[in-house]
Amino acid sequence: MTTDTAALTRTPAAPAEIEAALAAIRFNADGLVAAIAQQHDSGEVLMMAWMNREAVAETLTTGRVCYFSRSRNKLWRKGETSGQQQHLVDLRIDCDGDTLLVLVDQLGVACHTGRRNCFFHALRDGALASIAEPEVSQEDLYGR
Template sequence: MSEQPASAPVIVPAPATSPLPSAVAAALKRDGAGLVAAVVQQFDTHEVLMLGWMDDEALHRTMTSGRVTFYSRSRQEYWRKGDTSGHVQWVKSVALDCDGDALLIRVDQVGAACHTGTRTCFEGRDLEVQTGEAV
């Protein structure tokens, strides 16, 4: 058995009582806190709206309710997007990436996705970079 390099993330196995279908629970690669990154994208324009975190329960709620639920790392609790702001995310699809360590949640976003009130959490936050072109 080979050891993981020091920079490799800790992968946590599925909880024994995961509410997810067993194949989904087995495919997820959770971080040390049991969470998976969830990229949220507007389903029709393909805008990347935000990044949130989900554990098995948050993903289960998202897959079965039609609304996106995240797990707040700072508050240590579940929160359903839009319950207090009215800026609801209606689920259109959920996909797991090829490595099992990230989710793509396609939504129909009502209002701002960012807690700052902007449409996306990336709006107006571009960094200066050297760009490239395909040859």
């Protein structure tokens, strides 16, 4: 079965839809669930982050992806400071309910290092190597 991802562009979810999604998710002991962000049209895996109930509900309500920052202990609205937003296309829950696949339309880069995605370290010739250069400087992203 094929799915037309253009038809999946999210409109705000109704409260009953949000509650059904939240009921299907198995949050861990810290109230978090792993979320893998993937570019909807290319399949490129962009990043992994965490979501809590509030982040899932906000994402489904607004269509802008929101995560939970463990280091700051608060919601992290992707692109809030950098402008590198993620717009929700589809949110999928795995068979165990303990991992989310967040299909997004990524505007700009996904990684805080200025790279397109966070998976730029790879083993090459017995050593860890960077396989992608930053597309945007951190100074341009965050004014540092």
